[in-house]
Amino acid sequence: MLNTTDAPEEAAIRPRGSGLAGAVVSRLVRLALLLVAVAVASFALMLGSPVDPVDAYVGADIAAIGPEQREQIAERWGLNDPPAERFGNWLSHVLRGDLGHSHTFNQPVTEVIAGKFLTSLALMAVAWCLSGVIGFGLGLIAGVQRGRLVDRVITWWAYVLASAPTFWVGLLLLYAFSVSLQWTPVCCAVPVGQVASEVGLLDRLHHLLLPAFTLSLVGIAPVVLHTRQAVSVAMASDYVAFARAQGERSTGLVIHRVLRNAAGPALLLQFSSLGELFGGSLLAEHVFSYPGLGAATTAAALGQDVPLLLGIALFTAVFVYTGNQLGDLLHGWLDPRTRRTEAAR
Template sequence: MASFVVRHIIRLMLLLFAVSIVVFFLVSVSPIDPVQANVGQSAYLNMSEEKRAALAQYWGANTPIWERYINWAHDFIHGDMGTSLRYNAPVSQVIAQRATNTLLLMAVAWVVSGLLGFCLGILAALKRGTWVDKVVKTYCFVLAATPAFWIGLVFLIVFAVWLGWFPIGFSVPIGKAAADVTVFDALHHLALPALTLSVVGVANIAMHTREKAIDVLESDYIRFARARGYSPWQALRTHGLRNLALPAITLQFASISEIFGGSVLVEQVFSYPGLGQAAVTAGLGSDVALLVGIAIFSAALVFAGNLIANILYGVVDPRIRAGVGSYA
């Protein structure tokens, strides 16, 4: 058990190290000039050459990238994630503010897409070859081929503009004091982006579950259960769900990265102030500290998702648990 924990902590360290290196490298080859990006176009044009140089000096834009990295890494190890150029606030504070929004959005999308996809997959497998199966399959193929931001735009047009059921963007009503914002307001603003992410996430899990469920339904032990008088649904419930839940849960935890990626686009479309939107802002503003902070946060999140999936394998399947016991 102890070696399990140590092994995974070392892996996480290596991952975060690699992610931060890659982000710094990408920013160093980015053509965006941080000074120009951060003072604004008109101010930049009216600025004297000396002023620009002074700003570049102040922000450390001319410091070699490896030196900046060492400075950043030194501070990061001591718990300081640096200061965001764009938000003029500590990175940890910016991330903390926005993580709440994003995590809420992701959690809703994650749960809804997981449950809906799983149920649709099972349904399609039980009714395979019938029109029910075809409807589910068509839905999934269309959805799998559709980018999240486009669905977001369509939803905006239909539900926010035409029908007016949901607000057109942001996480709280415009012009309302922060103290007056109710939970209902927050949920009302969350609904459309969350729905977009959920609908897109369904395809993967549904098609995966359908294939697995068909495998299970054609397995020898389901055949035997049927021969013992189980109905197809009974057989699948007693003998299939556990076997199906295992890969589905794993896939769902592993797909946290995809949902996160989707949330970046969806937040942009809905002007939803989450981490994704901050990441875009940071990238366009050459805000290395914030960008690397978000990258590390999301890498840790995805790592946690995969780790949970790994542990769940053992919980669901006794054969894997036996394997773990023998070498741990």
């Protein structure tokens, strides 16, 4: 006879496994479709650029080369081929793991992205942590003190940050702390004239501090405003009113009743802001002459380095998509209602 006592348990376990596998496959399919869309859109933008790649590559020596040399460069890069053929050749190399060769840095695109991203990773990680911690802390205070002077000041400051361009804020901070007060270096990731491998941790942090703080201003304002709203809703809820009726104080209410409910949306927003963080790094690295991936993107755009630009576009899409998925998972872990809603779908 069949043992039917374990059948309900097996039936309950099986959908969970299949559901997890289906969710993973669904996310991978979405990522693949996203990469295809990004590749097609980026390649189309490169074709529509008014800047000639050969002119950008030669630069000031454009008058020194003849038509034959110019034709040889164009032929070597495949610029004379039809757009569909060029895209197909590039895509076939990408599927084999070859993103091409960067003529701006005279290196494979994968090596350029790997090296520059490691430099930018410290900058973006510090800025990301600063924006999350400062934004969540200020939003928590503003939500608890809603309607009071502290709330008005924090909210006004958040709106000012949201409307201030990163480039302009970076120039102001550079003038104030580097030029006038001379507390921070003017540029670069390491002291000028020194080899990067010989620079100590304190010197690196000294050069990193002001660019990271400038970049963190991009993400502080949204976290403040969303956290303030989430805290305000939680403070006005019935379970907080019931806890107050039982004599629980404000500090305990915030820690036990409000903090976790506000942390979920803040984490989701923080992870979803990685795209804005990367976009802000382009401006911050340009202002402070920081040699990271943002500076490499600017150099590739000015030099019409198509393989490097396309490689950075794909890498950025994967980076941002991964951040969004991590934020979604953490949000579901902090807020079980999200998991139940997704399961019901």
